Amino acid sequence: MKIKKGDLVKVTAGKDKGREGKVERAWIDKVLVPGVNQYKKHVKPQGEGRPGEIVTLARPLPVGNVALVCPKCKQQTRVGYKFNNEKKVRICRKCKNEI
DSSP states (O other): OOSOTTOEEEEOSSTTTTOEEEOSEEOSSEEEOTTSSEEEEEEOOBTTTBOOEEEEEEOOEEGGGEEEEOTTTOOEEOEEEEEETTEEEEEETTTOOBO
């Protein structure tokens, strides 16, 4: 996958368009970025010990709605690949440096 855990990404579509954050978790087709794509969930009371409340949750975003931000040139970029000593590495399409 082109976007991995710990990458800095920028949201390119949706209600949080333009916001940036680090990927906390990555699935095959979705990424979880804390502080982005947050929703409120109403939780019912559970017995006498726990009252009802409204909890804020971060939901995963589709990978197509985020773009990688290159750590070297600080620009929103696409990911390319090249081989270094029989090892496949990700590269920035704009500055051609390794990510």
